[in-house]
Amino acid sequence: MSTSRPDAARPAPPAGAAAPTRVVVIEDEPTITSAIADRLTAEGWEVSTALDGVTGVETVLRVRPDVVVLDVMLPGIDGLEVCRRIQADSPVAVLMLTARDDETDMLIGLGVGADDYMTKPFSMRELVARLKVLLRRVRRAEPATPPPDAADAQVALQIGDLLIDRAGRRVMRAGVPAHLTPTEFDLLLCLASSPGTVLTREHLLADVWDWVDATGTRTVDSHVKALRRKLGSDLVRTVHGVGYALEIPEDPEDVDAPAPEA
Template sequence: MGRILVVDDDPTVAEVVAGYLDRAGYAVDRAADGPAALARAAAHRPDLVVLDLMLPGMDGLEVCRRLREHGPVPVVMLTARGDEDDRILGLEVGADDYVTKPFSPRELVLRVESVLRRARPAGPRGPLGAAGLTVDPSARRATKNGAELALTLREFDLLAFFLRHPGRAFGREELMREVWGWDFGDLSTVTVHVRRLRGKVEDDPARPRLIQTVWGVGYRFDPTGTGREGD
């Protein structure tokens, strides 16, 4: 079913998480700190990383950045508090999901399954394109004016969704349901990913023209780039 790397300096948490993932059918590696996690990932590239934000020495944010330097890998971040700043930081560095401690191990397994399911190609689909952007869902490859875009899993799915529905406005709840597959969750997740995606596809992210804010509704992809935009 896939290889999961669990990174947590609390041996009890790591053992419980690894046990539940093992019983769910995953091959599980464990690491207690950032350098060990990077070494494990280099030796056996994981299909997903469950990563604690608060690690000794090298924190989870830095571990996530370094993992991503070697290619895309889905990350579920563990945060010790329900503090919004922690969640936003995790999402800003590209975490695909987060779980706040204390958490239900069963819920974590479900989150892992959801992220992995959406990371797999959903069958043959033709390339999508507009406004100099192209997305190939089968190859999980996106470009802007021919140049490769370094997108996370959720950024890729979000861009593909926008390209499939040009000109239509979507609320954040609808985007969370359609792109993340969640019926509930923190809507700041959508806000952060839209901001990150704008930073990669807009000519001027401070004045976005393609991914436009629709006040009171949410967001709309305008392939013409001619609409007026609120931040």
Template sequence: METMTQQPRRALVVDDESALVDLVRGYLQHDGFEVRTAQDGPAALEAAREFDPEVVVLDLGLPLLDGVEVCRELRRFSDCYVIMLTARSDEVDKLVGLSVGADDYLTKPFSPRELVARVKVMLRRPRRLPAPNTTATVARFGPLEVDLDGREARLGGRTRDLTVTEFNLLATLARQPHVAFTRRQLIDAVWGDDWVGDDRLVDVHIGHLRRKLGDDAAAPRFVRTIRGVGYRMGGGR
């Protein structure tokens, strides 16, 4: 009787420090991952297209093409998880990385065990939210339509180009438009209740979502800030 063997998870490690690449690769391989590596931006994109990784560990300060540009290009053809690494503690670097589609970040020096733990947590949570238990699959907020099953947001009839995380946040709010969600509740819904890290991650993705919807944070129509709580859906006016 044939037995089915589970395929190893695929990880791509991108950094121009050979010692760090070898260290992270060793930890991931020890945990059962199949690992590819790259040491500059163009090589990372080539490896991602060929290898189709489920998660990418991506350094911000890469030669030839930096991590932000790699992540931006990666999001054009891949829905993999991305953990951004930065050698600088400047908050701007972290927020810029997250705004182009990174899911999480770590500041160097970091513990390889913590990195592997975060990777495993990411891979346990689904990339897509389950279909809503309702016959109304399109939620409307003024000129904004959120197609919950089709996973599409349309503004004035034109489709908005949202990342998976951005759409999942919007869908969470749209399914319960009268509920004010805390950041922790949004993290639990979109990233999973075993996610650990800075809950300001939500603010970064909300800010990027608002920009794509043309929503003014000072007078938002679609995603409202509830002071002292978090966020809720707006009526669209």
């Protein structure tokens, strides 16, 4: 089942005005679905809903939303497979909902293309805040024509065998491309801006997630683990009780070849 809940009485935006945010909610609990849809509609967003995985994929492909709220446990196909399918078609921001506070599930979700996650039960106020932050990050990541004096900010960043293309938002490690979510890219870029320097979780939350409190430290930890899985376990160093630092990866060209045996 899929429903669209745009406000039919709301007039079209004036010429030049920003189009309303489109969101698809894929959740099999009708009560939760209605509560989320009502709250987001009250924010002025256009909301479409689906109660199972297959319909959810079809709805996303039809609506082309700005962001998707996706439950992990769904009938038909689960949320992880839904996320794989919609990201394979066209990348979209995804916030996953899970009933279990299981870090393994969270890491799997991040690995298939989710940008953020929340565990149930959750407050609607926090859900809206997290979605707005996620949308700001995604829109910040959209390609834009830089002003002439911003040329230096667009050049690729090379640190050892790690190449970060800031303008194209692409990453390579030892010549091998890595597919990062927008959040993972922003986290890597934040760490790479001060290689070798320990950045606290609070600093990373503020810079990458735009959060001003420390309630999301596990989010930082999970995204760091996702970076390690995609780019190598040696790339980010943990400083227990403090935060993380980007290790300067060794460039193979700088490694001296072993001397031949006599």
